[in-house]
Amino acid sequence: MQRRRSSSRTNYQYFEPPYAGPAWPTVIEPIYYEYIPALQEHNTHGKDDEFTLEDLKSLLNTTGESVIDTLWEKLVVNAPVAPRLSTEFSSPPISPNEAPQNPPEPIWKDFAPKKSSRGFLSTLFEVLSGRAGAKIRVAEREFEYAKAEWNRNRVSRELAMDAHLRAVKRYEAESGEYKRQRTLIERTLANATVRHTVFKQRLHLAVAADKEALTSLVQHANEGSVAGIEALAQQIPRTIPMTLALPDVQATFDQSNGILLYTISLPNLENANLCVELKTKFRKATDKEVRTAQEFLLHALSLRIIHEVFATSEMSKVQMVGLNMKLEFINRHNGRWMNEIIGSLAVTRSEFASLNIAEVNPKLCFRSLKGVAAPSFQDLSAVRPVLIFDRDDKRIVEGREVVDKLEAETNLAAMDWEDFEHVVRELFSKMFSARNESAEVHVTRASRDYGVDAIVHDPDPIHGGKFVIQAKRYVNTVEASAIRDLFGTVQNEGANRGFLVTTSSFGPDAHAFAKGKALTLIDGTHLLQLLQKHGYTFRINLAEARKLLHGR
Structure with missing residues (x-):
């Protein structure tokens, strides 16, 4: 007997896959620092940067090795971390589900009763008894019901199909945008990686050049040549970590007597941004505090330079260091700029050997070593240098x-x-x-x-x-x-x-x-x-x- 077809109404709905959109990662690129060659001034402040007297006092903070020795420790390639993404890429848009099935319109032959296979007599009997007509009437009712049901579900089917088509179009748009945005980020990451690679290569070359220059500098000094010792001597004051740069450093070596003579120009702290640290803020230093700092700089830097010369193994031929510290200042009597020696000191290796400059009072130590300095930093005046040579006199x-x-x-x-x-x-x-x-x-x-x-x-x-x-x-x-x-x-x-x-x-x-x-x-x-x-x-x-x- 033919099975009766379901009369339940089919609900044709299309459910789009959930997709909240991507959270795009950002490219994290390191900040590329400017490489400072080892054989270059190691001051850490610019002209307008604030600094305090405490910063200047760090001049007396020495270690067990010379500043030249510490240069070797700095000659390493400290390349920044390679560029990376802040997060992983989110998943791409989800492909739409399969389109809802659209059932074919019911046709009569799918519902018509099947012909009997019993033979003619059996068929005649069903006709005469009315069974055949009953089957036909039942099939007709089912056919009509199925056709009506198919017509009733046509709207929901069309809505579901439209929703699927919209989902397909949205997927195609979102997928294209996802690919475009991901390609852009990957290209940005690739460019950042190239910059990082170039920086590393340049850093390697710069460090290698520094090593070669420092090796040559130390080698010539070890050989005891005048030019080699003078070149290394000029580098020593510039290698000391300082708050401000030294305008000029000159060094002359008398090989026969083992005397190294410096002529160094000091920075004028009146032109610098010296501040005084309070509990919660900074204030600009007064004129008196600036003069105190200028005097401290003269004494402390003189001691530090001498310490570094004697602590440098390559300067073993130097038995005495002389310092003539110059300063460009305004003569308050006539208003003219002067560039004069305001401090001078000469110390032998044996005299300096017993000193621990980290614990001394720079001014008292300077005086105990028979150094001479301007008597007043309020009214600066030149002093007679303790030691001076000028063998290049053209006269x-x-x-x-x-x-x-x-x-x-x-x-x-x-x-x-x-x-x-x-x-x-x-x-x-x-x-x-x-x-x-x-x-x-x-x-x-x-x-x-x-x-x-x-x-x-x-x-x-x-x-x-x-x-x-x-x-x-x-x-x-x-x-x-x-x-x-x-x-x-x-x-x-x-x-x-x-x-x-x-x-x-x-x-x-x-x-x-x-x-x-x-x-x-x-x-x-x-x-x-x-x-x-x-x-x-x-x-x-x-x-x-x-x-x-x-x-x-």
Whole structure:
């Protein structure tokens, strides 16, 4: 018997898959720092950055190794972390479910009763008995019901189909946007990775170049060459971690005596942003606090530089360090800018060996080492350097051997004035060489009795320095104005002392002016005595010289 078809109403609905949309990751790219070469100033503040006196006090914080040794520790490739995504990519849009099935419209042949297979008599019997008609009527009712049901569900089917089509279109749009956005982020990540790779390569090259430069610098210093030691010496102050940069650093090495002389320009703290730290904020430093900081910088930096030189194994040939600390400041008396030495110090290795600069009072320690500094930082003034050399003076000319060619009874007052200058140069050369073989005495270009006639460079750490000499082959008394000129020359040259040597004599005013100053006056009598000590028996006859030179 044919099974009756269900008469329940079918609910044709389409449920879209849930999709809240992607949470896109961001590309996290590191901040690429500017690589500071190891052989470069290691100051950490800019001109407008705030810093305090406590920052300056870190100058005295030393470690067990020199700053040059610490450079090797910095020569490593500290590349930043590679770029990455903040999160993983979210899942792509979900593909729509299959479209709802649209059943075919019912047709009669699917409901018509099947023909009997019993034979003719059986079929005739069903017809005559009315069973065949009953089957047909039942099939017709089912067919009509199915057809009506199919018609009733047509709207819901169409709505479900429309919903599926919309879902398909939305999926295609969202999938395309997902691919586009993901491609963009992946491209951004790829570009960031390229930048990271390039930075690492440049960093590797920079570190390798630094290692090569530092190796060469240390190697030349180890070899003991003057140029190598001077190059390493110039690097040491710039390698000290400082609050402000040093405007200029110059170093000169005297190999024969193991003396290293620095000339360093200090930063003027009046032009810096010095602050005082309070409990909850900072305030700008007063003028008095700035002056205190400037004085501290002079003393502390001097001690730190000397400490670093002696702590550097490659500087073992240096037995003494001299420092001339210069500062560019305004002279409050005339309003002009000055660039003068305001502090000077010279210390031997043995003198410095017992000091622990981390625990000293910089000013007291500086003074105990016989350093000299400006007496007042409120009214700055220049000081006489403890040690200074200037072997590159372009005024220097080649000396001539004159003394041994002169006859024993030569009248010095009547000889050629230029030859007299060479006689004085030879005398001082013998005098200084007897004390220190490394002392050098040079004659300058012809000056016709003004300026500097000879310059002495003596590297002796106690009695040495720079000395200027004026030689005056005079037949008349030397006036006080010549002594005043010499004193001005001594100051301009930055010399330790000035000598005025004459064949005549000095008046009372000249002696009065020279008293208490770094001046030595050598008259004719004293000159002959000095020459006699070295075996020369020259004479000075002023009357004879006047007659020969001036005809009277």
